[in-house]
Amino acid sequence: MTDLDQEGRDQWQLRLSDCVYQLSATLKDLHESNPWPEYPVLPQAINHLMTELWDRCFSQTEIRTAFEAAVNDLPRYAAGEEVRR
Structure with a gap:
């Protein structure tokens, strides 16, 4: 595996983590403000x-x-x- 391959994998993992974090943070906000x-x-x-x-x-x-x-x-x-x- 080259450094570029590892960098691409790291960026993919960060993108996945950010997506899940944003979804969970938004759901928490909706939960707390649920009318x-x-x-x-x-x-x-x-x-x-x-x-x-x-x-x-x-x-x-x-x-x-x-x-x-x-x-x-x-x-x-x-x-x-x-x-x-």
């Missing part, structure tokens, strides 16, 4: 995200597998905590 608390933001957002992914030709299997893997890995990241404080 309809009986309609929580996160379930709506996840549903919309899944349909957007499907519309962009990710398969149902790819989407389901990714979400299940993320949910299964969350306890390790969260170290037993239900909410970050």
Whole structure:
């Protein structure tokens, strides 16, 4: 692998991280300002995200597998905590 290849990979990883950060920050803002608390933001957002992914030709299997893997890995990241404080 050349330095240029590594630089391109680093830029790709930064772009991915920024995309996820921006989505989560926006969802947190929407959650805190939600005028309809009986309609929580996160379930709506996840549903919309899944349909957007499907519309962009990710398969149902790819989407389901990714979400299940993320949910299964969350306890390790969260170290037993239900909410970050």
